[in-house]
Amino acid sequence: MIATRDAYGEVLAELGGENDKIVVLDADLSGSTKTGVFAKKFPNRFFNMGIAEANMVGTAAGLASVGKIPFLSTFAIFAAGRGWEQIRQALAYPKANVKVVATHGGVTVGEDGGSHQSVEDVAIMRAIPNMTVIVPADGEETKGAIRAAAAYKGPVYVRLGRNKVPSVFPAGHKFEIGKGVVVVPGTDLTFITTGLMTAQAVIAAEKLKAEGISARVLHIGTIKPLDKELVEEAARETGAVITAEEHSVIGGLGGAVAEFLGENCPTLMKRVGVYDRFGTSGKSDELLKYFGLNAETLIEEAREIVSRKK
Amino acid sequence: MKEKIADLEEKARRLRVAIVKTLHKSQSGHTGGSLSAIDMVCALYFHKMRHNPQEPAWDGRDRFVLSKGHAAPALYVTLAECGYFPSEDLMMLRRLGSHLQGHPDSKGTPGVDVCTGSLGQGLSMANGMALGLKLDGKDNRVYAVLGDGELQEGQVWEAAMAAAHYKSDNLCALIDSNGLQIDGDVSKVMNVSSISDKFKAFGWNVIEIDGHDMGQIIAALDAAEAHKGAPTAIVAKTVKGKGVHLFENKASYHGVTPNDEELPEALKCLGCFD
Ligand SMILES: Cc1ncc(C[n+]2csc(CCOP(=O)(O)OP(=O)(O)O)c2C)c(N)n1
Numbered sequence: 001m002i003a004t005r006d007a008y009g010e011v012l013a014e015l016g017g018e019n020d021k022i023v024v025l026d027a028d029l030s031g032s033t034k035t036g037v038f039a040k041k042f043p044n045r046f047f048n049m050g051i052a053e054a055n056m057v058g059t060a061a062g063l064a065s066v067g068k069i070p071f072l073s074t075f076a077i078f079a080a081g082r083g084w085e086q087i088r089q090a091l092a093y094p095k096a097n098v099k100v101v102a103t104h105g106g107v108t109v110g111e112d113g114g115s116h117q118s119v120e121d122v123a124i125m126r127a128i129p130n131m132t133v134i135v136p137a138d139g140e141e142t143k144g145a146i147r148a149a150a151a152y153k154g155p156v157y158v159r160l161g162r163n164k165v166p167s168v169f170p171a172g173h174k175f176e177i178g179k180g181v182v183v184v185p186g187t188d189l190t191f192i193t194t195g196l197m198t199a200q201a202v203i204a205a206e207k208l209k210a211e212g213i214s215a216r217v218l219h220i221g222t223i224k225p226l227d228k229e230l231v232e233e234a235a236r237e238t239g240a241v242i243t244a245e246e247h248s249v250i251g252g253l254g255g256a257v258a259e260f261l262g263e264n265c266p267t268l269m270k271r272v273g274v275y276d277r278f279g280t281s282g283k284s285d286e287l288l289k290y291f292g293l294n295a296e297t298l299i300e301e302a303r304e305i306v307s308r309k310k
Numbered sequence: 311m312k313e314k315i316a317d318l319e320e321k322a323r324r325l326r327v328a329i330v331k332t333l334h335k336s337q338s339g340h341t342g343g344s345l346s347a348i349d350m351v352c353a354l355y356f357h358k359m360r361h362n363p364q365e366p367a368w369d370g371r372d373r374f375v376l377s378k379g380h381a382a383p384a385l386y387v388t389l390a391e392c393g394y395f396p397s398e399d400l401m402m403l404r405r406l407g408s409h410l411q412g413h414p415d416s417k418g419t420p421g422v423d424v425c426t427g428s429l430g431q432g433l434s435m436a437n438g439m440a441l442g443l444k445l446d447g448k449d450n451r452v453y454a455v456l457g458d459g460e461l462q463e464g465q466v467w468e469a470a471m472a473a474a475h476y477k478s479d480n481l482c483a484l485i486d487s488n489g490l491q492i493d494g495d496v497s498k499v500m501n502v503s504s505i506s507d508k509f510k511a512f513g514w515n516v517i518e519i520d521g522h523d524m525g526q527i528i529a530a531l532d533a534a535e536a537h538k539g540a541p542t543a544i545v546a547k548t549v550k551g552k553g554v555h556l557f558e559n560k561a562s563y564h565g566v567t568p569n570d571e572e573l574p575e576a577l578k579c580l581g582c583f584d
Binding site for chain 2: 028049050116
């Protein structure tokens with residue numbers, strides 16, 4: 001179990017040694033976002049921009065235009081929030097080679113409360129043309145995703161979390177942008193999941209098996225571009241889909257899957273996520289329970305959707 | 311006057327005790343910046359501002375914006391001391407179901423007018439309040455407390471420009487200049503000095519004070535009220551973690567709460583032995 005942000009700090013420092021074009025920017029949160037690990041190793045390629053996120057995005061765009069590969073980090077709410085239009089204008093529109101790696105996404109930020117719990121960043125980023133949006137499930141996938149983002153030419157948004165999460169993928173797992181992964185095979189329904197909800201779906205699938213329900217788990221690490229092939233295959237083969245994410249049910253993974261299936265393969269569907277409301281203060285684990293972001297909810301929804309299939 | 315000042319100093323000491331106890335209980339929240347701002351918040355609520363704890367939405371009230379929203383404990387203990395809500399509520403800070411959110415939330419907490427927490431937005435909101443109150447021909451005043459790190463946000467200077475442009479002399483910004491932010495010294499992370507010169511250049515009336523000297527705080531608030539034709543910035547030199555030597559001038563105590571070992575020592579520093 002490690003936090004995806006810790007994996008980010010580690011791999012970023014490795015990448016820094018492999019490619020001297022990589023530069024890193026932060027906005028007074030380098031201890032929390034883990035870019036401090038890079039800053040320590042490569043102080044002259046690290047720029048602390050202070051509490052000024054919009055300026056940080058524009059600066060990264062400038063660095064990219066002279067051949068650097070900038071990674072910029074802050075909390076998801078400030079990256080996607082305070083930097084939205086700058087990301088749109090200065091990064092996505094010109095296809096700038098900048099990687100926005102936002103930490104502390106979702107409700108697991110915890111006690112800081114609703115002002116800091118970003119439940120809409122994926123929707124915001126997904127709506128921007130040219131943007132690639134990645135939400136890794138665990139530390140191992142984060143390392144792969146960061147390496148893939150560095151190798152990819154163009155703007156990428158990677159959303160990471162604050163807390164330790166269970167591992168889903170083995171060491172050395174290869175991440176490919178735009179490719180989903182069937183983590184558990186199954187025939188009665190499919191959990192299409194992202195971020196920390198994938199580990200919960202694996203637990204749910206295991207428990208459902210004992211009840212005679214065969215649940216597939218399809219992990220979507222790249223929300224955009226969506227792996228349409230695997231999503232459609234899952235819908236056709238299992239006839240029922242439950243999406244799950246630590247994000248609003250509006251506009252994130254659930255939105256992406258619903259939009260695609262609605263037009264191409266209408267399927268019995270349910271979205272698990274935060275239901276159009278703000279976060280609230282509380283401990284991370286309490287909040288996951290409070291918002292129903294756990295295996296228990298997935299099991300209940302699975303039973304329900306399978307009964308509706310008949 | 312001397313008595314008044316002594317009275318406020320004693321209030322501030324008790325509020326510091328409440329901050330330390332509250333943060334120890336919640337084990338989550340911001341210690342340093344709450345202790346640096348508390349003297350000014352105390353002077354505002356117990357000396358300067360017109361407000362009515364029995365009627366939080368009273369039309370005749372002056373307005374307060376905690377732009378550096380992470381210092382919410384400083385605001386909460388003050389509101390509780392005023393009687394906006396029972397002080398037992400403080401023990402629920404940052405808990406699930408509590409009305410005391412990690413950052414000020416106007417939807418749930420009596421006495422809180424604006425949601426803050428994302429830095430750099432408060433001065434715009436405060437100037438909006440000031441403009442609106444003036445439009446209605448009211449003489450109510452608006453006070454906003456900002457951090458010095460927070461001044462790195464460009465929006466602060468957009469607000470500074472607008473407030474001077476519209477001659478919002480019913481607006482007063484108090485800059486809690488403790489010299490530290492999360493990643494270290496403000497001067498090293500992203501230098502904002504000279505704060506006074508910057509506000510002056512934007513057309514503000516500027517008063518420099520020691521933000522822990524109650525006499526100076528009161529004099530500055532009075533002078534701000536008397537100044538016509540431009541908003542006033544009170545640039546207050548403060549100490550992050552002020553009052554508890556364990557926390558003073560340490561960036562590491564920005565978002566760290568007192569633990570069980572530190573609590574007795576912290577309370578002793580504040581002259582609290584119960
Ligand atoms: C827009 C935004 N970016 C980043 C943060 C995270 N953050 C919270 S407090 C803080 C440092 C604030 O420093 P300062 O304004 O000097 O406050 P003080 O030292 O008085 O506590 C940061 C970067 C935030 N709350 N809002």
